[in-house]
Amino acid sequence: xxxxxxxxxxxxxxxxxxxxxxxxxxxxxxxxxxxxxxxxxxxxxxxxxxxxxxxxxxxxxxxxxxxxxxxxxxxxxxxxxxxxxxxxxxxxxxxxxxxxxxxxxxxxxxxxxxxxxxxxxxxxxxxxxxxxxxxxxxxxxxxxxxxxxxxxxxxxxxxxxxxxxxxxxxxxxxxxxxxxxxxxxxxxxxxxxxxxxxxxxxxxxxxxxxxxxxxxxxxxxxxxxxxxxxxxxxxxxxxxxxxxxxxxxxxxxxxxxxxxxxxxxxxxxxxxxxxxxxxxxxxxxxxxxxxxxxxxx
Amino acid sequence: xxxxxxxxxxxxxxxxxxxxxxxxxxxxxxxxxxxxxxxxxxxxxxxxxxxxxxxxxxxxxxxxxxxxxxxxxxxxxxxxxxxxxxxxxxxxxxxxxxxxxxxxxxxxxxxxxxxxxxxxxxxxxxxxxxxxxxxxxxxxxxxxxxxxxxxxxxxxxxxxxxxxxxxxxxxxxxxxxxxxxxxxxxxxxxxxxxxxxxxxxxxxxxxxxxxxxxxxxxxxxxxxxxxxxxxxxxxxxxxxxxxxxxxxxxxxxxxxxxxxxxxxxxxxxxxxxxxxxxxxxxxxxxxxxxxxxxxxxxxxxxxxxxxxxxxxxxxxxxxxxxxxxxxxxxxxxxxxxxxxxxxxxxxxxxxxxxxxxxxxxxxxxxxxxxxxxxxxxxxxxx
Numbered sequence: 001x002x003x004x005x006x007x008x009x010x011x012x013x014x015x016x017x018x019x020x021x022x023x024x025x026x027x028x029x030x031x032x033x034x035x036x037x038x039x040x041x042x043x044x045x046x047x048x049x050x051x052x053x054x055x056x057x058x059x060x061x062x063x064x065x066x067x068x069x070x071x072x073x074x075x076x077x078x079x080x081x082x083x084x085x086x087x088x089x090x091x092x093x094x095x096x097x098x099x100x101x102x103x104x105x106x107x108x109x110x111x112x113x114x115x116x117x118x119x120x121x122x123x124x125x126x127x128x129x130x131x132x133x134x135x136x137x138x139x140x141x142x143x144x145x146x147x148x149x150x151x152x153x154x155x156x157x158x159x160x161x162x163x164x165x166x167x168x169x170x171x172x173x174x175x176x177x178x179x180x181x182x183x184x185x186x187x188x189x190x191x192x193x194x195x196x197x198x199x200x201x202x203x204x205x206x207x208x209x210x211x212x213x214x215x216x217x218x219x220x221x222x223x224x225x226x227x228x229x230x231x232x233x234x235x236x237x238x239x240x241x242x243x244x245x246x247x248x249x250x251x252x253x254x255x256x257x258x259x260x261x262x263x264x265x266x267x268x269x270x271x272x273x274x275x276x277x278x279x280x281x282x283x284x285x286x287x288x289x290x291x292x293x294x295x296x297x
Numbered sequence: 298x299x300x301x302x303x304x305x306x307x308x309x310x311x312x313x314x315x316x317x318x319x320x321x322x323x324x325x326x327x328x329x330x331x332x333x334x335x336x337x338x339x340x341x342x343x344x345x346x347x348x349x350x351x352x353x354x355x356x357x358x359x360x361x362x363x364x365x366x367x368x369x370x371x372x373x374x375x376x377x378x379x380x381x382x383x384x385x386x387x388x389x390x391x392x393x394x395x396x397x398x399x400x401x402x403x404x405x406x407x408x409x410x411x412x413x414x415x416x417x418x419x420x421x422x423x424x425x426x427x428x429x430x431x432x433x434x435x436x437x438x439x440x441x442x443x444x445x446x447x448x449x450x451x452x453x454x455x456x457x458x459x460x461x462x463x464x465x466x467x468x469x470x471x472x473x474x475x476x477x478x479x480x481x482x483x484x485x486x487x488x489x490x491x492x493x494x495x496x497x498x499x500x501x502x503x504x505x506x507x508x509x510x511x512x513x514x515x516x517x518x519x520x521x522x523x524x525x526x527x528x529x530x531x532x533x534x535x536x537x538x539x540x541x542x543x544x545x546x547x548x549x550x551x552x553x554x555x556x557x558x559x560x561x562x563x564x565x566x567x568x569x570x571x572x573x574x575x576x577x578x579x580x581x582x583x584x585x586x587x588x589x590x591x592x593x594x595x596x597x598x599x600x601x602x603x604x605x606x607x608x609x610x611x612x613x614x615x616x617x618x619x620x621x622x623x624x625x626x627x628x629x630x631x632x633x634x635x636x637x638x639x640x641x642x643x644x645x646x647x648x649x650x651x652x653x654x655x656x657x658x659x660x661x662x663x664x665x666x667x668x669x670x671x672x673x674x675x676x677x678x679x
Contacts, residue, residue, distance in 0.1 A: 098490075
């Protein structure tokens, strides 16, 4: 679908996303719609596995833009996110040119565009039409000083390189930030972004997603899976687990059940496949303990 | 006309503790021009996306928005609506009254957690701790000869305080990276010839530390020893020390005294709830509200020294520990009860701590503390 078509209204965007297999509720679609129209970065917070990263991929597909992804980690630096100088090439240039040029000219010459190595943020700014989708993934994993490197990009869509000048966006990149909320982000980052808190989907939406992702599962099985996962996340059980299964887990679980040729859910099959739902031993134990209660509808 | 409504809503939200500044309001108004403003849900979602920046604000936002929207539907004179909003000026019109009721509720409930406790509730807390057997601790009686000897030994333990590689570099003859800008500068002057390899290495910074020490009755025997230990160990670097029992006591000024015995005496004077009960959840809430700056970035190492036998609300404790965990690098739980073979956190309080702490360490004797001193750096690498 063309960019204009998808962006004409919230409904059009919602339909376009659904066509790409992404079933978002209206809250999320509104946030995305506004981020696109207002050309603001969108900060997505929420538990792991609720579809934050997936949204960026789908948007890139939908708008036929290139997806650039910056995975954040503790200790990530400017040179991994913005740009870096190609020192080896600079040195070679120096050696090749030293006989014909004065040293001051030489020094200036090695800081040229052609010696610049572009990292995702800079790539996003310089992406050719129709532009790029930049995903700054799990920004909460980076440390606080790193957030400062993002501010200029998020606020003005530009990057200043001391030796070269300021590089501005040709086409404003669509920028999504995700955070699993292992820590709170700095206010300066939040202020430059639109914000959306992604919750677990309701039963209906989960059903739609699981059906679309695992079409070979029977209607009865998908229904049972969605119900079971919804019960796990309900107030009466959620506190027993350190990490609740997200949408990714319910989809994987359904696939596992299909692979095991389980026609319906029972206590035994849940126990056998508990490792798909929970990735921590304590949670698996809690599941086994609560299973009789969970299975009685 | 519409714009003034939404600006009014922004003001109400600000009063309810949601940080909506004027640039956000402007952005929200811009967003409303792009959508169908007669659709209640769309307006709600649009303002949510543009005005909020944390999930905690969602319930407040929705409560205010619902009341506001309803009032907007009923009100015939929109201007009167925004004018009538300031609290404490009840207007007879029914539409406005409903908004005010909603706002009054808002003020009564979430405001408690958003603002520092007022002096009155502080007084109430003190009264509560009286009931729980508050008494002035006598540190002197604890200082028997062998205790003093042990304390000296504890103080002389040498601990390698964990450091983190800083984000800044410094030039040096050794180091992990070449100092390329310097290398290129000298090379350019020497005709592209590299004669020396200037290097750079990261500056090491000690991690900031926050100590939360339980001074309740069940912990009394360990508190002094821990204080002496930590006072000697954390001389360099950023540190914050708080004691908690029924409420939180800031020990930073006492800890700035150089002499350990002076420090212990000062602490003795300051801690009013020594030997009382434990309300960790409430104490952490005070920390969050009044001293959030003691948690630096996400680098702070938190040493939580307690047996975890909390007498407060388990739900509050869980919430506060989760908050603490989100704001620190690691949360170490130093637990003297761990000396018992087969100790398992069974009560609600210890369970919450065990689930959220990054490590759970015994500290009941000198040998254990030596292990801790040597192993802290190791513990934090996970």
